[in-house]
Amino acid sequence: MVQLKTRGDRALPSRNGKPTLFEKGAIMKHLTIASAFVLVAGLSLLAIASARQLSFPMHAVGSSGESGTATIAKNSDGKLVVTVTLTGEPSGASQPAHIHPGTCDKLDPVPKAVLSNVVDGKSVTTLPAPATPMTGARSIVVHKGSGADMSTYVACGEIPSP
Numbered sequence: 001m002v003q004l005k006t007r008g009d010r011a012l013p014s015r016n017g018k019p020t021l022f023e024k025g026a027i028m029k030h031l032t033i034a035s036a037f038v039l040v041a042g043l044s045l046l047a048i049a050s051a052r053q054l055s056f057p058m059h060a061v062g063s064s065g066e067s068g069t070a071t072i073a074k075n076s077d078g079k080l081v082v083t084v085t086l087t088g089e090p091s092g093a094s095q096p097a098h099i100h101p102g103t104c105d106k107l108d109p110v111p112k113a114v115l116s117n118v119v120d121g122k123s124v125t126t127l128p129a130p131a132t133p134m135t136g137a138r139s140i141v142v143h144k145g146s147g148a149d150m151s152t153y154v155a156c157g158e159i160p161s162p
């Protein structure tokens with residue numbers, strides 16, 4: 001469920017993402033769990049405690065052929081950096097990405113947070129530090145495009161539950 005990595009990218013550059021709807025509790029809850037895991041796992045892992053990060057798969061939806069990984073990490077300012085990396089995105093595409101309530105099999109179509117578009121297979125968004133608890137499942141969803149293509153999902157990944 002919770003994977004910890006020692007990647008050194010927790011100070012990823014902030015881009016254009018200015019989410020207004022982010023439901024803040026979700027990520028913090030997971031990060032708290034990740035931190036607890038590090039402590040339980042022993043002193044040898046203390047070195048990576050400051051780089052705590054969640055990583056989970058982004059699965060292709062339908063025949064999109066787009067899949068990859070999402071990570072949620074805390075940066076040095078205490079903000080959260082959400083990174084989505086996909087292979088198979090069509091060349092030149094700019095695909096909207098959101099956090100939606102629900103699981104990938106049963107998504108609420110109304111997003112809770114707006115992420116940066118996925119361009120060249122990557123989206124990086126810095127979100128404010130969480131303040132309220134999460135209720136229910138949350139998933140990162142990538143849409144085929146804007147307008148009519150918004151209703152077509154090309155990739156989805158469920159934020160791991162405790």
Ligand SMILES: [Cu+2]
Pocket residue numbers: 097098099100109111141143
């Ligand atoms: Cu969406």
